[in-house]
Amino acid sequence: MPPNPDFHWDPEHIAVRFGNHIRTLREEREWTQEELAERTQLSRNQVQNIEHARNNQRDSSGRPGPGNPTLDSVVKLAQAFGLRPSELFAVIEAGSPNTSVR
Known part of the structure; x- marks a missing residue:
């Protein structure tokens, strides 16, 4: 399947959308973090860092660094939700409207 021409390939953008999707899946199940x-x-x-697309490292201004979950974390999340890892990303590629970090 050809890539979506409207897809934003920026890693920070992808991390935000991924985190929002994880939060949505968690909240749909009424699970706490x-x-x-x-x-x-x-x-x-x-979990909190993945949902908020950040990590514990700080940049020179003191802001958290961008989040980037490991493949191991992605697999564990997929298993917890009963999904394949690719399904976690399919919604992101399809253009879920929720792109802001809460």
């Missing part, structure tokens, strides 16, 4: 962390064996802080 702690519950998702337990189901994935990630820390609550890792």
Whole structure:
């Protein structure tokens, strides 16, 4: 399948959309971040960072660095939601309207 010409290839944009999608999936199941962390064996802080597209490192102005979950984290999240990893990204590529970080 050819890539969507309207797709934003910027990694930060993708991270924001991915985080929003993870948050939506979690909230649809009425799970807390702690519950998702337990189901994935990630820390609550890792879940929070993925949902907010950030990491614990700080740039020179003191802002959190951009988030970039590991492949291992993506697989654990997919398993917790009963999805294939590709399904987590399919919604992002389709252009889910929710692109802002809460």
